[in-house]
Amino acid sequence: MWTAQAVSIIGTWMQLVGAQWYIVERSPDLAAFVQTAMAVPMVALALPAGALADIVDRRRLLLLAQSFQVVVALAMAVLAATELLTPAFLLALTALLAVGTAANAPAWQAVSAESVPREQLSGAATLNALSVNVGRAVGPAIGGLVVALVGPAGVFFLNAASFSVAIFVAARWRGQPVSDRDRERLLEALRAGGRYIRFSRVSRRVMGWIFVFTFLSTGMWALLPLVANQRFGLGSGGYGALLGAVGVGAVIGAMLLPRLRQSVNQNRLVSVSFLIEGVCLVAMALIGPVWLAGCVLVPAGAAFIVVISSCTAVLQLSLPGWVRARGLALLLTVNQAATALGAAVFGLLGGALEAGIAIAVAGAALCVAAPGLRWLPMPDISRIDQVVSQHWAEPALVVEPSPRDGPVTVTTRYRVPAAYQGAFIEAMVLQGRSRRRTGALSHSLVQDGADPELFLEIYLVATWAEHMRQHDERMTGTDRQIEAAARAYVVGEVVTHHWFPPHAPDVDED
Structure with missing residues (x-):
């Protein structure tokens, strides 16, 4: 995968040199806009593409994005070879290539991380960073040589070929299948990702x-x-x-x-x-x-x-x-x-x-x-232990909610002796961040005025499906350790309830 990434990045930098040279010969004032055309789609689309890569089959996403880039690169090459490519059209095609890169890059990095054991992840990150910088160093030099020998169209054809290498590697990769059950929607995934980074x-x-x-x-x-x-x-x-x-x-x-x-x-x-x-x-x-x-x-x-x-x-x-x-x-x-x-x-x-x-x-x-x-x-x-930990018990409910029901309020009752309450409250700050990282919209801890040893944790989740994602796929070994640290100060039974917006029962009218 590293080789395919390096080849693709070299092709991208070659394309940049070819595009700049093509425009310099025809409209020098627009040359600076080549990098703008590449950067703007990356900044605008990288986050949605990352969310998409977490909720769909990454292999299919990679194949679609790279196939799209091959088509755009070939169109650019053919138009340049036939002298039909105007500077404005070249900038538009460059922006489309960047759209493909934005869709491809997060999924490719995630796939690279999945393809190696955890202990080799640092080395994989080094290879990824190395491929970017080697491509940045080697690509312009090769691109300049190709432009001098055969012109910009030759660079565009080689760039299309570089994407074909990545397609071949992506087609051979087999990862974990994505479940279709209650799959996150794109906006939900974006919000969930933003909450995770924030906390x-x-x-x-x-x-x-x-x-x-x-x-x-x-x-x-x-x-x-x-x-x-x-x-x-x-x-x-x-x-x-x-x-x-x-x-x-x-x-x-x-x-x-x-x-x-x-x-x-x-x-x-x-x-x-x-x-x-x-x-x-x-x-x-x-x-x-x-x-x-x-x-x-x-x-x-x-x-x-x-x-x-x-x-x-x-x-x-x-x-x-x-x-x-x-x-x-x-x-x-x-x-x-x-x-x-x-x-x-x-x-x-x-x-x-x-x-x-x-x-x-x-x-x-x-x-x-x-x-x-x-x-x-x-x-x-x-x-840090980021292995999925399905340590929460299945909710005991009389009525089975639908995935879109919500918002869901989850409460957990703790009894903590006075001598341990300071340490417990401090540990619950970390637990609150854990809840927010994994999907909670809000989190609070309150103390009973009539019984000061009694604490109630309250957090809100948008939907029942979102809460079940906490149960099934988002809680990790680190989250389990955080909970264990807080519960070390608790005596007696820990009781959790799930609260939904009220639904009036159907009543037959006489």
């Missing part, structure tokens, strides 16, 4: 650091072409060589990462990588010889792959299967948004000052951000 400290922390790092490191990616051309006087070949240095660094970083994880605390590893990336960017603004610039880009590429793959691995390991594609889709959205914002900010800064100075500012900011990991560290996920 998951691990997810919020990882995405925050990804945003900071991507936003600042984008200064290098956005301004490296200007530095190559204006400072070093390089053409497309020289620029490709600099990108190749980044790619070499990414490969070296990926090779060293497993050993580094064994010997260095992950938070320190990410912090040091922030610092290395920052120092390398500052050095880019100060050094003169182009060969030295290439040498500096090698550790920059290594640091980049360490941060991205480490953060992605932490997120993948912390996400339960039912929401994994949605979480990875949000990570993709955050990454794309940070890239777009960083390119705009540092592009403007480079235009107002000088490209090298703007890169130095980005590097200095990375160096300043690195110590922040001491106060807001990467979460420790060594104790």
Whole structure:
């Protein structure tokens, strides 16, 4: 799967070079809009695509998305070869390719995570991040060579072929079948994914650091072409060589990462990588010889792959299967948004000052951000157990509700001696977050005024089907541990009730 992803990403970057060159020859003012056409659908559609990937058959979704991309890429190639492709139509087709990428990416990452044992997930995340960066480094260089030899149409044909490789791999993959029973609707899935991220400290922390790092490191990616051309006087070949240095660094970083994880605390590893990336960017603004610039880009590429793959691995390991594609889709959205914002900010800064100075500012900011990991560290996920735990007893109901009945209010009564109430209330804060992550719309804990040892937990779920998803597929080993920690302070029987909106019984009128 890694090989197919790498081939597809290389094809995408080749297509970007071909599209830019095709427009430059016909309408240079529109060249900058190629990346916009690629970025906007990714930001707009990644979250819905992630929700879709969690509620439908991922294999079918991958095959449909990639087949759509093959058709669009072939249309672009044929029209370019026959000189019928206008710049405006090229931008529209580029946006359609990005729609396919947005639909494909969350499902592909989730499938990659499902295809390996949990202990190998960090390595899989490293390979995924490596394929992205190798594609980013190698794709433009190959694309420039193909454009020089046969023109942009040749690049578009090769891009279509790269999607065919991914289709072949996806067709051979066999995952867990998706149950049709009470399947989530798309909007419900989006809301459920948003609630999970909102009440998951691990997810919020990882995405925050990804945003900071991507936003600042984008200064290098956005301004490296200007530095190559204006400072070093390089053409497309020289620029490709600099990108190749980044790619070499990414490969070296990926090779060293497993050993580094064994010997260095992950938070320190990410912090040091922030610092290395920052120092390398500052050095880019100060050094003169182009060969030295290439040498500096090698550790920059290594640091980049360490941060991205480490953060992605932490997120993948912390996400339960039912929401994994949605979480990875949000990570993709955050990454794309940070890239777009960083390119705009540092592009403007480079235009107002000088490209090298703007890169130095980005590097200095990375160096300043690195110590922040001491106060807001990467979460420790060594104790997280995301295996599904169906430890809740089946509800004892006289009337069988329909899946769409609701809202459902769930109450649980606890008796807690006075000596343990402080610790119990603190443990129930974590349990409240667990309820909210897995589907509760609200959560509260109240104490009986007449009997202070009596506590009542109350939470609201939108529908009976949503509550049964908590029972059957959303509660994990970690949620079970959180409940056990709270119930350690409880004496006597724990009683749970399920409350529905009242329905008046049918009464025969005399």
